[in-house]
Amino acid sequence: MHSREAIEAYYRAVGTRMAGLPVYNPALAVELLGWRAVEGVGALGVLITPWCMNLFWQPPAEAELPTKGERAVLSLPSGDYECTLHEDESLGRYASASLCSPMQDFPDQAGARAMAEEVLRLVFAESEPPQPAQLTRRALFRRALGGAS
Known part of the structure; x- marks a missing residue:
């Protein structure tokens, strides 16, 4: 698993080539x-750049995945992500x-960070099992007597 610092440094270097493009928001920084490592998945986080925000996934080295440019599904308890x-x-x-993308709707790093933190909260949320319907005593008796619930 690469370090957060190494990934950020890579994208800061990419940013030097992106800086003149209209999609580049100079109010934002790479972060x-x-x-974090996720058992059986690899490592995962949300990458903020001045030109995009991505869910960033580094699969385990031994993972069998399609080739570069193809799509793969990241399966987590919260859902599947293409x-x-x-x-x-x-x-x-x-x-x-x-x-x-682009990131023009974010006036500052704090706004982009708030969005990224909400995404992380949702992505790492455990899916909740369906709750059984609340059965009142009256509904139970109706059902037992063959009536509608």
Whole structure:
């Protein structure tokens, strides 16, 4: 698993080429939030850049995945996320799912960070099992007597 610092450094270098483009928001900086190892999945976090916000996934080295440019599904308890696979000399194999692009709706880093933290909260949330319908005593008797519930 690459370090948060290594991934951020890579994207800061990419940012030097992006800086003149209209999609670049100079009020934002590269920041990888929530970067953590997830058992059986690899590592995962939300990457903020001045031009996009992505779910950033580094699958385990032994994972069998399609080739660069193809799509792969990241399955978590909160749901399935379709990601595009990338391969780079510095970062190796990784995948991303676009969350926002361009980033012009974010006036500052704090706003982008708040969005990224909410995404992390939702992505890492455990799905809750369906709750059984609340059965009142009256409904129970109706059902027992063959009536509608």
